[in-house]
Amino acid sequence: xxxxxxxxxxxxWGVTGCVAVLLAAFLSGPVAAQAVKGKGKSVTGAVxxxxxxxxxxxxxxxxxxxxxxxRCQECHGVDGHGFGQxxxxxxxxxxxxxxxxxYIVKQVADFRSxxxxxxxxxxxxxxxxxxxxxxxxxxxxxxxxxxxxxxGDDPLGRKLFESGDPARGVDACVSxxxxxxxxxxxxxxxxxxxxxxxxxYLEKQLLDWRSGDRSNSRDGVMNRIARSLSxxxxxxxxxxxxxxx
Ligand code: HEC
Ligand code: HEC
Numbered sequence: 001x002x003x004x005x006x007x008x009x010x011x012x013w014g015v016t017g018c019v020a021v022l023l024a025a026f027l028s029g030p031v032a033a034q035a036v037k038g039k040g041k042s043v044t045g046a047v048x049x050x051x052x053x054x055x056x057x058x059x060x061x062x063x064x065x066x067x068x069x070x071r072c073q074e075c076h077g078v079d080g081h082g083f084g085q086x087x088x089x090x091x092x093x094x095x096x097x098x099x100x101x102x103y104i105v106k107q108v109a110d111f112r113s114x115x116x117x118x119x120x121x122x123x124x125x126x127x128x129x130x131x132x133x134x135x136x137x138x139x140x141x142x143x144x145x146x147x148x149x150x151x152g153d154d155p156l157g158r159k160l161f162e163s164g165d166p167a168r169g170v171d172a173c174v175s176x177x178x179x180x181x182x183x184x185x186x187x188x189x190x191x192x193x194x195x196x197x198x199x200x201y202l203e204k205q206l207l208d209w210r211s212g213d214r215s216n217s218r219d220g221v222m223n224r225i226a227r228s229l230s231x232x233x234x235x236x237x238x239x240x241x242x243x244x245x
């Protein structure tokens with residue numbers, strides 16, 4: 001957990017950094033915004049550390065080392081490809097490989113602020129120096145995209161994914177998560193890849209969105225979409241998505 005910010009002299013934060021800051025502020029919603037505001041107040045005149053350092057463009061090589069030092073790889077895999085439905089993880093540890101870096105940064109910030117709840121990840125997020133998260137996110141984002149076993153041909157899951165059920169407010173997942181759930185290039189945190197993710201993790205997230213246990217999507221969009229899904233439909237979606245290559 002190094003506290004140093006390794007910014008070489010003359011190295012500018014650059015346009016991407018600014019866009020990332022704006023995007024992170026835009027995506028993180030009222031809870032995180034408040035937390036940042038609160039921090040800003042307590043250190044009058046100073047730039048809040050989390051806001052200034054977390055969203056900068058990360059360094060992949062530094063991230064490879066830090067994600068090992070910080071033990072992220074123990075649960076998410078060395079290359080962010082998880083451990084499948086193995087006895088130790090039972091598929092509850094999500095794959096991080098190929099997730100957009102700004103999505104990873106947002107999730108860790110949400111675990112840290114409490115906007116997203118999970119006992120283990122809250123502790124992890126609060127112990128890692130926010131300055132290191134950008135590098136760790138860059139490392140996992142640079143790994144090859146997550147992929148399933150190709151056995152995702154669940155007709156109900158496919159139908160809901162591709163067409164939704166507008167009468168019930170279930171928007172077609174494909175419109176935001178892209179064909180086969182591979183994410184829409186360029187949308188970053190607004191379009192996380194979910195095709196090829198772990199089955200049990202997907203099921204849990206959909207149940208958490210439905211119950212409100214997870215509520216960190218912007219404007220509650222995922223809560224609205226999951227609200228009327230039945231258990232059978234949640235399983236069908238997890239079947240379809242987890243199988244996508
Ligand atoms: C002891 C196991 C464990 C360790 C260590 C761990 N994680 Fe996690 N992580 C999890 C679990 C379990 C979840 C799923 C939480 C849930 O169900 O909502 C998760 C979720 C996440 C997510 C959300 C993924 C998504 O698709 O939304 C991110 C990002 C993440 N972890 C990053 C990290 C980083 C970065 C580190 C290291 C600093 C780390 N994790 C260390 C177990 C772990
Ligand atoms: C209007 C856009 C939109 C639509 C439509 C949509 N999603 Fe999402 N979804 C999102 C966003 C944005 C996130 C990330 C929220 C956050 O910041 O945590 C997300 C997150 C998720 C996650 C958690 C991903 C992870 O790695 O933890 C799952 C699972 C998911 N969506 C499934 C679905 C399914 C299934 C459908 C269709 C029934 C669907 N989504 C429709 C925008 C959408």
